[in-house]
Amino acid sequence: MSRRRPRDPQGRPFSRRAPEVTLSESTFEPQRGQGDTLGESHVAYANGGQSSVGNVPSGHVTILFATETGASEEVANALGKAIDQNGLTSRVMDMADADISELGETEIALFVASTTGDGDAPYAAESFFAALGAAEAGSLGHLRYAVLALGDSTYEHFCAAGRRLDTSLAALGAKRILDRIDCDIDYEEPAAEWRAAILQAILQKPVALQDALGPSGPAAARREKYRLIEGVVVDSRVLTGPGSSKATRHLALELPELADAAYEPGDALGVIVENDPALVDAVLEAGGLDAKAIVTLKGESLPLDEALRLYLDIAAVTPRFLEAWGATSHNDMLAGVALAPDAGERTALMRNHHIVDIMRRYPAAPLDAQIFVEMLRPLQPRLYSIASSLKASPRQVHLTIAPVSYSLWGEQRRGVATGQLCERTPIGSRLQVYVHSNAHFRLPAAGVPIIMIGAGTGVAPYLGFLQERAAQGDGGRAWLFFGERNRATDFLYEEELNAFLRSGVLTRLDTAFSRDETNKVYVQHRLLEQTGELCRWIAEGAHIFVCGDAANMAPDVHRALLSVIQTGMGLTGSAAETFLGTLQSEGRYQRDVY
Numbered sequence: 001m002s003r004r005r006p007r008d009p010q011g012r013p014f015s016r017r018a019p020e021v022t023l024s025e026s027t028f029e030p031q032r033g034q035g036d037t038l039g040e041s042h043v044a045y046a047n048g049g050q051s052s053v054g055n056v057p058s059g060h061v062t063i064l065f066a067t068e069t070g071a072s073e074e075v076a077n078a079l080g081k082a083i084d085q086n087g088l089t090s091r092v093m094d095m096a097d098a099d100i101s102e103l104g105e106t107e108i109a110l111f112v113a114s115t116t117g118d119g120d121a122p123y124a125a126e127s128f129f130a131a132l133g134a135a136e137a138g139s140l141g142h143l144r145y146a147v148l149a150l151g152d153s154t155y156e157h158f159c160a161a162g163r164r165l166d167t168s169l170a171a172l173g174a175k176r177i178l179d180r181i182d183c184d185i186d187y188e189e190p191a192a193e194w195r196a197a198i199l200q201a202i203l204q205k206p207v208a209l210q211d212a213l214g215p216s217g218p219a220a221a222r223r224e225k226y227r228l229i230e231g232v233v234v235d236s237r238v239l240t241g242p243g244s245s246k247a248t249r250h251l252a253l254e255l256p257e258l259a260d261a262a263y264e265p266g267d268a269l270g271v272i273v274e275n276d277p278a279l280v281d282a283v284l285e286a287g288g289l290d291a292k293a294i295v296t297l298k299g300e301s302l303p304l305d306e307a308l309r310l311y312l313d314i315a316a317v318t319p320r321f322l323e324a325w326g327a328t329s330h331n332d333m334l335a336g337v338a339l340a341p342d343a344g345e346r347t348a349l350m351r352n353h354h355i356v357d358i359m360r361r362y363p364a365a366p367l368d369a370q371i372f373v374e375m376l377r378p379l380q381p382r383l384y385s386i387a388s389s390l391k392a393s394p395r396q397v398h399l400t401i402a403p404v405s406y407s408l409w410g411e412q413r414r415g416v417a418t419g420q421l422c423e424r425t426p427i428g429s430r431l432q433v434y435v436h437s438n439a440h441f442r443l444p445a446a447g448v449p450i451i452m453i454g455a456g457t458g459v460a461p462y463l464g465f466l467q468e469r470a471a472q473g474d475g476g477r478a479w480l481f482f483g484e485r486n487r488a489t490d491f492l493y494e495e496e497l498n499a500f501l502r503s504g505v506l507t508r509l510d511t512a513f514s515r516d517e518t519n520k521v522y523v524q525h526r527l528l529e530q531t532g533e534l535c536r537w538i539a540e541g542a543h544i545f546v547c548g549d550a551a552n553m554a555p556d557v558h559r560a561l562l563s564v565i566q567t568g569m570g571l572t573g574s575a576a577e578t579f580l581g582t583l584q585s586e587g588r589y590q591r592d593v594y
């Protein structure tokens with residue numbers, strides 16, 4: 001165990017040395033590395049099943065979460081509740097609001113962290129991750145910890161942020177209580193098992209969780225997890241003009257049960273989606289499966305075709321599916337790729353095939369319906385930024401939806417949700433939805449200037465911001481940078497935005513239509529052109545928002561902002577990074593990208 005005083009990245013000692021736990025270091029060595037874990041839903045004890053921590057002298061456990069869309073926060077809160085119910089006290093903190101000096105104050109820290117972007121830490125937690133990465137080796141020798149990583153196994157860098165966190169903590173001398181668990185999007189069960197194992201390790205006795213038994217049936221499980229309300233589609237229209245390469249759609253829902261303060265601008269709407277019945281038929285045919293065979297999901301029996309249409313993801317290929325289908329079809333290549341350490345090869349195979357393609361290309365003898373459903377992940381709701389304000393449209397939610405459509409294996413493929421919402425949801429349709437709060441994307445106080453940057457559907461939350469400010473009579477300045485392909489066909493919400501300009505709610509509107517010019521111009525180029533003026537707005541306290549594409553736009557805009565700050569404020573590159581990092585930790589640089 002390290003005897004050195006813990007230090008923060010600036011070399012300052014943490015405020016207090018935590019009490020030392022008198023257990024030998026080897027007690028905490030993990031049984032095996034977790035580097036290649038693929039979302040296993042079991043909990044491995046670090047010390048072969050014995051309790052790891054003798055006692056917790058202070059009776060206090062710190063729980064830190066890093067989240068982009070709220071799941072890690074929910075898991076962290078459930079863990080905190082379970083710890084409190086078992087006679088200890090917990091403090092649950094968002095890494096976005098925490099300083100790593102908190103770790104100098106605690107004996108046991110439990111981390112729940114998701115991954116976003118392309119293997120990145122959740123944006124609001126970046127400073128915490130960076131500070132850990134820069135802290136002095138051995139400075140957390142007093143700390144016992146465990147990490148639960150949330151991710152999606154279809155991504156190449158599965159649970160990468162949780163893995164990095166685990167590695168950083170170990171490098172700083174902290175000792176694992178349990179091996180890290182990497183969870184796929186169906187994280188509920190492994191997270192509950194991890195919770196029980198953590199408590200057992202801390203309390204040194206078997207623990208029965210009060211909420212261990214979930215509701216019966218997939219529909220009840222959804223109702224338990226999300227506060228579902230019913231919405232009726234009252235408007236559905238294509239925003240783009242004839243000849244556009246896109247058919248971006250405006251959808252308005254009337255939600256009679258929506259309370260007056262049910263959402264704030266910046267929040268998203270979660271939509272419960274259904275698979276296309278034609279895809280269900282194709283999967284049944286490819287597997288030689290009986291549509292009416294009875295299967296069991298979460299303790300409830302239902303016909304296979306209903307299970308496939310409503311509750312299971314039958315499009316995205318996962319490592320779990322590849323492995324299972326490889327075994328079923330006796331195809332060693334599939335099973336090999338599923339388990340290979342080279343995530344690149346696996347990701348390429350998963351990207352180029354849907355489940356039905358794997359079933360068709362690598363046929364298996366007709367299989368048992370229950371075995372098949374157990375190869376699949378639950379169908380997830382989809383999130384859409386809310387493009388309205390309750391003050392302007394009471395009991396309504398507006399969405400801006402870009403259809404996903406592409407050709408694969410000679411067939412036109414549609415996104416699960418966008419296929420449904422854009423093609424099979426006429427006015428009058430009913431949808432199950434829930435409000436998804438987004439505390440990291442919020443309008444500042446009245447009068448504070450805002451700089452909004454978005455491309456395509458990234459404009460959606462800004463309509464909510466502007467409607468809210470108009471309804472409140474807020475005279476704060478607002479500057480929008482909007483990008484799309486062609487002005488003539490793709491200027492989403494042109495009329496509404498021009499009306500906001502005329503009324504003064506929107507102070508400036510700078511557009512970038514990439515396909516109207518020989519040299520493609522994107523929002524990041526417009527930012528660079530406005531270096532001086534942007535720096536004046538920032539100096540006057542402006543908050544910066546970025547919404548839309550995570551893969552290209554957000555990193556390009558981030559680089560452009562660094563350049564604006566560096567040039568406009570005469571800073572070095574690293575000083576510009578520190579400046580933008582400070583804006584981010586102060587909540588003045590907020591990103592909602594997907």
Ligand SMILES: Cc1cc2nc3c(=O)[nH]c(=O)nc-3n(C[C@H](O)[C@H](O)[C@H](O)COP(=O)(O)OP(=O)(O)OC[C@H]3O[C@@H](n4cnc5c(N)ncnc54)[C@H](O)[C@@H]3O)c2cc1C
Pocket residue numbers: 069268315351352382383384385386400401402403404405406407408414415416417418419457458460592593594
């Ligand atoms: C916080 C948040 C806010 C969001 N807000 C919005 C919003 O306001 N508007 C909006 O439109 N979306 C928004 N999204 C995205 C939205 O949730 C869905 O992910 C999106 O609509 C696609 O869903 P889908 O079910 O139609 O597609 P899916 O069925 O999930 O298909 C998408 C997948 O198709 C595959 N794919 C796509 N193109 C190709 C190709 N050319 N070749 C091979 N495979 C391909 C990729 O694997 C991709 O992941 C948001 C997401 C988040 C997390």
Ligand SMILES: Cc1cc2nc3c(=O)[nH]c(=O)nc-3n(C[C@H](O)[C@H](O)[C@H](O)COP(=O)(O)O)c2cc1C
Pocket residue numbers: 066067068069070071072073113114115116117118119120122150151152153155156157158159160184185187550593594
């Ligand atoms: C835009 C976006 C990017 C993502 N990138 C990754 C990734 O690179 N690796 C991964 O394992 N999961 C990735 N995920 C999946 C999330 O980590 C997963 O859904 C997780 O449960 C979200 O937890 P949170 O709500 O706490 O953020 C991504 C999700 C989104 C929406």
